[in-house]
Amino acid sequence: MIPVNEPRIGPRELEYVNECLQTGWISSEGHFIEGFEHAWADYCGMKYGVAVSNGTVALQLAVACLDLQPGDEVILPTFTIISCAQAVIYNGGIPVLVDCDPRTWCMDVGQVEAKITPRTRAIMPVHIYGHPVDMDPLREIARRHKLVIIEDAAEAHGAEYKSARCGGLGDINCFSFYANKIVTTGEGGMVLTNSETINSRLRSLRNLCFQKERRFYHTALGYNFRMTNIQAALGLAQCENIEMAVQQKRWMGQEYTRRLNRFENLQLPVEEAWAKNVYWMYGVVLNESTGMNAVDFAKRLAEGGVMTRPFFLGMHEQPVLHARGLYIDEHYPIAERLARQGLYLPSGMTLTFAQLEKVCDVVGEEINRKQ
Ligand SMILES: *Cc1c(COP(=O)(O)O)cnc(C)c1O
DSSP, rough: OOOOOOOOOHHHHHHHHHHHHHHHHSSSHHHHHHHHHHHHHHHHTSSSEEEESOHHHHHHHHHTTTTOOOTTTEEEEESHHHHHHHHHTTTTOOEEOOBOOOOOOHHHHHGTTOOOOTTEEEEEBBBBGGGOOOOOHHHHHHHHHTTTTEETTOOOOOOOOEEEEESSSSSSSEOBTTTTSSSBBBBBBEESSSSSHHHHHHHHBBTOOOSSSSSSSSSSOOOOOOHHHHHHHHHHHHHHHHHHHHHHHHHHHHHHHHHHHTHHHHHTTOTTEEEEEESSSEEEEEEESSSOHHHHHHHHHHHBBBBBOOOOOOOGGGGHHTTTOOOOOOOOOOHHHHHHHHHEEEEOOOOOOHHHHHHHHHHHHHSOOOO
Protein backbone atom coordinates (compact mmCIF):
# COMPACT_ATOMS: atom_id res chain seq x y z
CA MET A 1 0.00 0.00 0.00
CA ILE A 2 1.32 3.46 -0.88
CA PRO A 3 0.65 5.62 2.21
CA VAL A 4 -1.18 8.95 1.98
CA ASN A 5 1.31 10.91 4.02
CA GLU A 6 4.39 10.19 6.09
CA PRO A 7 6.78 12.68 7.67
CA ARG A 8 10.45 12.78 6.78
CA ILE A 9 12.80 12.95 9.76
CA GLY A 10 16.43 13.83 9.01
CA PRO A 11 19.71 13.74 10.93
CA ARG A 12 19.33 17.32 12.17
CA GLU A 13 16.03 16.40 13.82
CA LEU A 14 17.78 13.55 15.65
CA GLU A 15 20.61 15.82 16.71
CA TYR A 16 18.37 18.58 18.11
CA VAL A 17 15.95 16.22 19.87
CA ASN A 18 18.90 14.31 21.31
CA GLU A 19 20.23 17.55 22.77
CA CYS A 20 16.96 18.00 24.69
CA LEU A 21 17.11 14.48 26.04
CA GLN A 22 20.78 14.65 26.98
CA THR A 23 20.54 18.04 28.68
CA GLY A 24 17.20 17.34 30.37
CA TRP A 25 15.42 20.33 28.80
CA ILE A 26 12.27 18.37 27.99
CA SER A 27 9.42 20.61 29.20
CA SER A 28 8.19 23.89 27.78
CA GLU A 29 11.34 25.74 28.78
CA GLY A 30 14.53 25.60 26.72
CA HIS A 31 16.12 27.44 23.86
CA PHE A 32 14.47 25.49 21.03
CA ILE A 33 11.07 27.03 21.85
CA GLU A 34 12.28 30.57 21.29
CA GLY A 35 14.48 29.45 18.41
CA PHE A 36 11.55 27.86 16.63
CA GLU A 37 9.20 30.77 17.36
CA HIS A 38 11.70 33.27 15.95
CA ALA A 39 12.59 31.18 12.91
CA TRP A 40 8.97 30.53 11.97
CA ALA A 41 7.73 34.08 12.53
CA ASP A 42 10.69 35.30 10.50
CA TYR A 43 9.99 32.85 7.68
CA CYS A 44 6.41 34.11 7.45
CA GLY A 45 7.39 37.76 7.72
CA MET A 46 5.73 38.34 11.09
CA LYS A 47 7.11 39.87 14.30
CA TYR A 48 6.01 37.45 17.02
CA GLY A 49 5.48 33.69 17.17
CA VAL A 50 3.82 31.85 20.06
CA ALA A 51 4.28 28.07 19.99
CA VAL A 52 1.37 26.00 21.31
CA SER A 53 0.32 22.36 21.67
CA ASN A 54 -1.48 21.99 18.33
CA GLY A 55 -3.21 23.84 15.50
CA THR A 56 -6.67 23.49 17.00
CA VAL A 57 -5.73 25.41 20.16
CA ALA A 58 -3.75 27.92 18.08
CA LEU A 59 -7.09 28.86 16.48
CA GLN A 60 -8.83 28.83 19.86
CA LEU A 61 -6.28 31.25 21.34
CA ALA A 62 -6.38 33.48 18.25
CA VAL A 63 -10.17 33.83 18.60
CA ALA A 64 -9.81 34.33 22.38
CA CYS A 65 -7.87 37.52 21.62
CA LEU A 66 -11.02 38.98 20.00
CA ASP A 67 -12.90 39.03 23.35
CA LEU A 68 -16.13 38.00 21.62
CA GLN A 69 -19.44 38.85 23.26
CA PRO A 70 -22.03 36.06 23.16
CA GLY A 71 -23.59 36.10 19.69
CA ASP A 72 -20.67 37.80 17.95
CA GLU A 73 -19.92 36.30 14.56
CA VAL A 74 -16.86 35.09 12.67
CA ILE A 75 -17.10 34.33 8.94
CA LEU A 76 -15.33 31.17 7.76
CA PRO A 77 -15.55 28.61 4.95
CA THR A 78 -17.91 25.67 5.43
CA PHE A 79 -15.27 23.49 3.71
CA THR A 80 -12.67 23.17 6.47
CA ILE A 81 -11.73 21.19 9.57
CA ILE A 82 -13.98 21.48 12.62
CA SER A 83 -11.16 23.18 14.59
CA CYS A 84 -12.09 26.47 12.88
CA ALA A 85 -15.76 26.37 13.87
CA GLN A 86 -15.13 25.15 17.41
CA ALA A 87 -12.51 27.85 18.04
CA VAL A 88 -15.34 30.35 17.58
CA ILE A 89 -17.93 28.35 19.55
CA TYR A 90 -15.62 27.74 22.55
CA ASN A 91 -15.14 31.51 22.72
CA GLY A 92 -18.88 32.19 22.80
CA GLY A 93 -19.24 33.22 19.16
CA ILE A 94 -21.14 31.96 16.14
CA PRO A 95 -19.32 30.69 13.04
CA VAL A 96 -21.02 32.04 9.91
CA LEU A 97 -20.34 30.13 6.71
CA VAL A 98 -19.57 30.78 3.05
CA ASP A 99 -19.18 28.29 0.19
CA CYS A 100 -15.98 27.50 -1.75
CA ASP A 101 -14.46 28.76 -4.93
CA PRO A 102 -14.95 25.84 -7.36
CA ARG A 103 -11.38 26.11 -8.69
CA THR A 104 -9.23 26.62 -5.60
CA TRP A 105 -11.64 25.00 -3.09
CA CYS A 106 -10.81 27.86 -0.71
CA MET A 107 -13.51 30.20 0.65
CA ASP A 108 -15.41 32.12 -2.04
CA VAL A 109 -14.35 35.64 -1.13
CA GLY A 110 -17.21 37.02 -3.24
CA GLN A 111 -19.73 35.62 -0.75
CA VAL A 112 -18.24 37.21 2.37
CA GLU A 113 -19.70 40.70 2.26
CA ALA A 114 -23.31 39.44 2.09
CA LYS A 115 -22.71 37.59 5.39
CA ILE A 116 -21.51 40.63 7.34
CA THR A 117 -23.89 41.83 10.08
CA PRO A 118 -23.46 44.32 12.95
CA ARG A 119 -22.27 41.32 15.04
CA THR A 120 -19.44 40.31 12.67
CA ARG A 121 -16.02 40.65 14.31
CA ALA A 122 -13.62 38.66 12.18
CA ILE A 123 -13.02 36.64 9.02
CA MET A 124 -11.11 33.36 9.09
CA PRO A 125 -9.68 32.43 5.67
CA VAL A 126 -8.33 28.87 5.41
CA HIS A 127 -5.79 28.05 2.70
CA ILE A 128 -7.07 24.69 1.51
CA TYR A 129 -4.68 21.83 0.64
CA GLY A 130 -1.78 24.25 0.03
CA HIS A 131 -3.46 26.84 -2.20
CA PRO A 132 -3.86 30.39 -0.83
CA VAL A 133 -7.15 32.24 -0.45
CA ASP A 134 -7.56 35.33 -2.68
CA MET A 135 -6.49 37.68 0.13
CA ASP A 136 -6.50 41.18 -1.42
CA PRO A 137 -10.28 41.49 -1.89
CA LEU A 138 -10.75 39.87 1.53
CA ARG A 139 -8.41 42.35 3.21
CA GLU A 140 -10.23 45.19 1.49
CA ILE A 141 -13.56 43.95 2.93
CA ALA A 142 -11.97 43.58 6.38
CA ARG A 143 -10.56 47.09 6.21
CA ARG A 144 -13.87 48.64 5.19
CA HIS A 145 -15.85 46.85 7.91
CA LYS A 146 -13.11 47.00 10.58
CA LEU A 147 -12.87 43.23 10.91
CA VAL A 148 -9.92 41.19 12.18
CA ILE A 149 -8.42 38.55 9.87
CA ILE A 150 -7.47 35.27 11.53
CA GLU A 151 -5.56 33.26 8.97
CA ASP A 152 -5.53 29.46 9.15
CA ALA A 153 -2.35 28.54 7.30
CA ALA A 154 -2.09 25.01 8.72
CA GLU A 155 -2.06 23.49 5.22
CA ALA A 156 -0.03 26.17 3.50
CA HIS A 157 3.50 26.22 4.97
CA GLY A 158 5.61 28.03 2.39
CA ALA A 159 2.69 28.88 0.09
CA GLU A 160 2.58 32.41 -1.31
CA TYR A 161 -0.01 34.99 -2.27
CA LYS A 162 1.48 37.53 -4.67
CA SER A 163 4.97 36.73 -3.35
CA ALA A 164 4.00 37.14 0.33
CA ARG A 165 3.99 34.04 2.51
CA CYS A 166 0.78 32.55 3.82
CA GLY A 167 0.73 33.00 7.59
CA GLY A 168 1.94 36.56 7.06
CA LEU A 169 -1.25 37.89 5.47
CA GLY A 170 -3.67 38.35 8.39
CA ASP A 171 -3.70 39.96 11.85
CA ILE A 172 -3.50 36.74 13.90
CA ASN A 173 -2.21 33.80 11.92
CA CYS A 174 -2.37 30.15 12.90
CA PHE A 175 -0.38 27.05 12.03
CA SER A 176 -0.54 23.35 12.83
CA PHE A 177 2.60 21.20 12.93
CA TYR A 178 0.75 17.88 13.13
CA ALA A 179 2.64 14.89 11.71
CA ASN A 180 1.07 15.21 8.26
CA LYS A 181 1.81 18.93 7.86
CA ILE A 182 4.77 20.11 5.75
CA VAL A 183 6.74 21.23 8.82
CA THR A 184 5.93 18.94 11.72
CA THR A 185 6.60 18.68 15.45
CA GLY A 186 4.46 15.53 15.80
CA GLU A 187 1.78 17.54 17.59
CA GLY A 188 2.14 21.29 17.69
CA GLY A 189 0.99 24.67 16.51
CA MET A 190 1.85 28.37 16.44
CA VAL A 191 0.15 31.74 16.40
CA LEU A 192 1.85 34.68 14.65
CA THR A 193 1.09 38.37 15.06
CA ASN A 194 2.68 41.79 14.62
CA SER A 195 0.88 43.18 17.68
CA GLU A 196 2.83 43.33 20.92
CA THR A 197 -0.42 43.35 22.91
CA ILE A 198 -1.75 40.23 21.21
CA ASN A 199 1.64 38.55 21.57
CA SER A 200 1.65 38.98 25.36
CA ARG A 201 -2.01 38.01 25.58
CA LEU A 202 -1.29 34.77 23.69
CA ARG A 203 1.73 34.00 25.90
CA SER A 204 -0.31 34.54 29.03
CA LEU A 205 -3.30 32.47 27.84
CA ARG A 206 -1.06 29.59 26.78
CA ASN A 207 0.48 29.40 30.26
CA LEU A 208 -2.46 29.56 32.71
CA CYS A 209 -2.27 33.37 32.87
CA PHE A 210 0.57 33.16 35.40
CA GLN A 211 2.00 36.57 36.18
CA LYS A 212 5.70 37.40 36.14
CA GLU A 213 5.58 39.45 39.36
CA ARG A 214 3.27 37.25 41.46
CA ARG A 215 3.23 33.75 40.03
CA PHE A 216 0.19 32.21 41.72
CA TYR A 217 -1.96 35.34 41.59
CA HIS A 218 -4.43 35.34 38.69
CA THR A 219 -6.57 38.06 37.12
CA ALA A 220 -7.74 35.91 34.20
CA LEU A 221 -8.34 32.26 33.31
CA GLY A 222 -6.03 30.67 30.79
CA TYR A 223 -5.01 27.25 29.52
CA ASN A 224 -2.06 24.93 29.48
CA PHE A 225 -1.47 24.95 25.73
CA ARG A 226 2.35 24.91 25.96
CA MET A 227 4.65 23.24 23.43
CA THR A 228 7.62 21.21 24.72
CA ASN A 229 11.26 21.94 23.95
CA ILE A 230 11.47 18.47 22.33
CA GLN A 231 8.73 19.34 19.87
CA ALA A 232 10.30 22.72 19.16
CA ALA A 233 13.66 21.02 18.52
CA LEU A 234 11.95 18.88 15.88
CA GLY A 235 10.22 21.98 14.50
CA LEU A 236 13.38 24.06 14.24
CA ALA A 237 15.21 21.27 12.41
CA GLN A 238 12.25 20.92 10.01
CA CYS A 239 12.07 24.68 9.56
CA GLU A 240 15.73 24.83 8.58
CA ASN A 241 14.88 22.40 5.78
CA ILE A 242 11.67 23.96 4.54
CA GLU A 243 12.94 25.08 1.14
CA MET A 244 13.62 21.48 0.21
CA ALA A 245 10.29 20.33 1.59
CA VAL A 246 8.39 22.93 -0.43
CA GLN A 247 10.37 22.03 -3.56
CA GLN A 248 9.53 18.36 -3.07
CA LYS A 249 5.80 19.15 -2.67
CA ARG A 250 5.76 21.35 -5.75
CA TRP A 251 7.57 18.73 -7.79
CA MET A 252 4.99 16.18 -6.66
CA GLY A 253 2.05 18.48 -7.49
CA GLN A 254 3.36 19.39 -10.94
CA GLU A 255 4.23 15.80 -11.79
CA TYR A 256 0.77 14.55 -10.75
CA THR A 257 -0.87 17.27 -12.84
CA ARG A 258 1.28 16.47 -15.86
CA ARG A 259 0.29 12.80 -15.70
CA LEU A 260 -3.38 13.11 -14.71
CA ASN A 261 -4.31 16.01 -17.00
CA ARG A 262 -5.55 13.69 -19.74
CA PHE A 263 -8.42 12.32 -17.62
CA GLU A 264 -11.32 14.58 -18.44
CA ASN A 265 -13.50 13.21 -15.65
CA LEU A 266 -11.01 14.24 -12.97
CA GLN A 267 -10.71 17.82 -11.68
CA LEU A 268 -7.17 18.60 -10.50
CA PRO A 269 -5.74 21.27 -8.18
CA VAL A 270 -5.03 24.65 -9.76
CA GLU A 271 -2.41 27.32 -9.23
CA GLU A 272 -3.93 30.73 -9.82
CA ALA A 273 -1.73 33.39 -11.42
CA TRP A 274 -1.35 35.13 -8.06
CA ALA A 275 -0.58 31.96 -6.13
CA LYS A 276 2.24 29.64 -5.21
CA ASN A 277 0.59 26.32 -4.36
CA VAL A 278 2.55 23.96 -2.09
CA TYR A 279 0.24 20.97 -2.78
CA TRP A 280 0.10 19.96 0.89
CA MET A 281 -2.32 17.29 -0.28
CA TYR A 282 -2.93 16.50 -3.93
CA GLY A 283 -6.73 16.45 -4.15
CA VAL A 284 -8.79 15.25 -7.10
CA VAL A 285 -12.53 15.64 -7.72
CA LEU A 286 -14.26 12.87 -9.63
CA ASN A 287 -16.88 13.75 -12.21
CA GLU A 288 -20.34 12.27 -11.57
CA SER A 289 -20.33 10.98 -15.16
CA THR A 290 -18.02 8.17 -13.98
CA GLY A 291 -20.96 6.77 -11.99
CA MET A 292 -18.74 6.76 -8.90
CA ASN A 293 -18.46 8.90 -5.82
CA ALA A 294 -15.27 9.36 -3.79
CA VAL A 295 -16.06 6.37 -1.54
CA ASP A 296 -16.43 4.02 -4.52
CA PHE A 297 -13.29 5.41 -6.13
CA ALA A 298 -11.28 5.14 -2.89
CA LYS A 299 -12.25 1.45 -2.59
CA ARG A 300 -11.03 0.76 -6.11
CA LEU A 301 -7.78 2.63 -5.59
CA ALA A 302 -7.20 0.72 -2.34
CA GLU A 303 -7.62 -2.56 -4.26
CA GLY A 304 -4.88 -1.27 -6.56
CA GLY A 305 -2.61 -0.58 -3.56
CA VAL A 306 -3.17 3.18 -3.33
CA MET A 307 -4.28 4.71 -0.06
CA THR A 308 -6.41 7.88 -0.17
CA ARG A 309 -8.28 10.16 2.23
CA PRO A 310 -11.70 11.78 1.74
CA PHE A 311 -12.18 15.55 1.50
CA PHE A 312 -13.72 17.61 4.35
CA LEU A 313 -17.43 17.36 5.06
CA GLY A 314 -18.79 20.93 5.28
CA MET A 315 -19.56 22.47 8.67
CA HIS A 316 -23.19 22.92 7.56
CA GLU A 317 -23.53 19.13 7.26
CA GLN A 318 -22.23 18.36 10.77
CA PRO A 319 -24.74 16.77 13.18
CA VAL A 320 -22.97 18.30 16.19
CA LEU A 321 -23.56 21.80 14.80
CA HIS A 322 -27.16 21.02 13.75
CA ALA A 323 -27.74 19.97 17.37
CA ARG A 324 -26.80 23.53 18.35
CA GLY A 325 -29.40 24.90 15.97
CA LEU A 326 -26.82 25.97 13.39
CA TYR A 327 -27.09 25.71 9.57
CA ILE A 328 -30.30 23.57 9.65
CA ASP A 329 -31.54 24.69 6.22
CA GLU A 330 -28.29 26.01 4.78
CA HIS A 331 -26.81 24.63 1.58
CA TYR A 332 -23.45 25.21 -0.03
CA PRO A 333 -23.48 23.29 -3.31
CA ILE A 334 -19.76 23.52 -4.12
CA ALA A 335 -18.69 22.22 -0.71
CA GLU A 336 -21.36 19.50 -0.85
CA ARG A 337 -20.05 18.29 -4.19
CA LEU A 338 -16.41 18.38 -3.03
CA ALA A 339 -17.31 16.33 0.06
CA ARG A 340 -18.95 13.65 -2.08
CA GLN A 341 -16.64 13.55 -5.10
CA GLY A 342 -13.25 14.60 -3.70
CA LEU A 343 -10.35 12.65 -2.25
CA TYR A 344 -6.64 13.11 -1.97
CA LEU A 345 -3.91 10.92 -3.36
CA PRO A 346 -0.65 9.91 -1.62
CA SER A 347 1.16 13.22 -1.07
CA GLY A 348 3.72 12.54 1.66
CA MET A 349 7.25 13.84 1.96
CA THR A 350 8.55 10.30 1.40
CA LEU A 351 6.62 9.67 -1.86
CA THR A 352 9.05 8.40 -4.50
CA PHE A 353 8.96 8.89 -8.26
CA ALA A 354 8.13 5.20 -8.75
CA GLN A 355 5.26 5.42 -6.26
CA LEU A 356 3.85 8.52 -7.95
CA GLU A 357 3.99 6.73 -11.32
CA LYS A 358 2.20 3.73 -9.82
CA VAL A 359 -0.51 5.95 -8.29
CA CYS A 360 -1.15 7.57 -11.68
CA ASP A 361 -1.31 4.18 -13.41
CA VAL A 362 -3.83 2.85 -10.88
CA VAL A 363 -5.93 6.03 -11.13
CA GLY A 364 -5.95 5.66 -14.92
CA GLU A 365 -7.01 2.00 -14.76
CA GLU A 366 -9.71 2.46 -12.15
CA ILE A 367 -11.29 5.63 -13.45
CA ASN A 368 -12.33 3.99 -16.73
CA ARG A 369 -12.97 0.48 -15.45
CA LYS A 370 -16.46 -0.78 -16.18
CA GLN A 371 -18.17 -2.26 -13.08
C1 LIG B 1 -4.44 20.30 10.59
C2 LIG B 1 -5.34 21.47 10.58
C3 LIG B 1 -5.77 22.10 11.76
C4 LIG B 1 -5.62 21.52 13.12
O1 LIG B 1 -4.39 21.22 13.52
P1 LIG B 1 -4.09 20.17 14.70
O2 LIG B 1 -2.67 20.44 14.98
O3 LIG B 1 -4.33 18.81 14.14
O4 LIG B 1 -4.98 20.49 15.84
C5 LIG B 1 -6.45 23.30 11.65
N1 LIG B 1 -6.78 23.81 10.46
C6 LIG B 1 -6.47 23.20 9.31
C7 LIG B 1 -6.87 23.83 8.03
C8 LIG B 1 -5.75 22.00 9.33
O5 LIG B 1 -5.46 21.37 8.18
